[in-house]
Amino acid sequence: MSATPATRWDVLLAIGAGGALGSLARYGLSVAIPHGRGEFAVATLVTNVLGCLLIGVLMAVLTTTARPHHLARPFLGVGVLGGFTTFSTFVADTLDAATTGRILASLGYVLASVALCLAAVTAGLTATRALRKGH
Template identity: 90%
Template sequence: MISVPASPATRWDVLLAIGAGGALGSLARYGLSVAIPHPRGEFAVATLLTNALGCLLIGVLMAVLTTTARPHPLLRPFLGVGVLGGFTTFSTFVADTLDAATTGRILGSLLYLVASVVLCLAAVAAGLTATRAVRRER
């Protein structure tokens, strides 16, 4: 009899890792939004910090995964897809940007949009670069 490997959709260990990580990441994001609230239409500092920190950590994680000979198979699903996927929030970023624009803060909306994209891209690059440099020194 030929054994067919389970597809990712039927790998319960992967699904549970993603679910557990997602719950933790979402709770952390909610905690940060409660700690740093913003009035409707104002600059959403908590969302910007959440996404920038999440991008930095995604860069670190990707550097670790690509420079480790045999990373644990549940590391990326748990941390990358689960924790960091649940922590970062593109939908809230878009909603905050649109909210600022529709409440008459067009310049603030554009500033938030540009700052988010630039900061998050820089954060991923910084995380990758710094982690690879540290790992090379070892």
């Protein structure tokens, strides 16, 4: 009898442990790079761009590894990087900048976030695939 996804305690524990680590790392960056109300949220941007770069690296590794560990994606992708990156904070920071009269900064933040995050995923994926082909 095979386990259903809801009874895969190893996967749930891996996601929970990874999420705790990722969330702590995100909090650490927000403390290291604080910003005031309405200011450009550098920590959130750095967090999301770095997380996207690492997602690209992870996906390249997982798709080029013959038999990746079955907990690698749940722990690292869903857990660590899911807990680390933060769409909700990105949206809250964008709204905060807009509602404090910094409309252009808000729009710039949105455009920079989307462009840099897409570029980071692509760079991580491409660079990691190239490095793995070289070995």
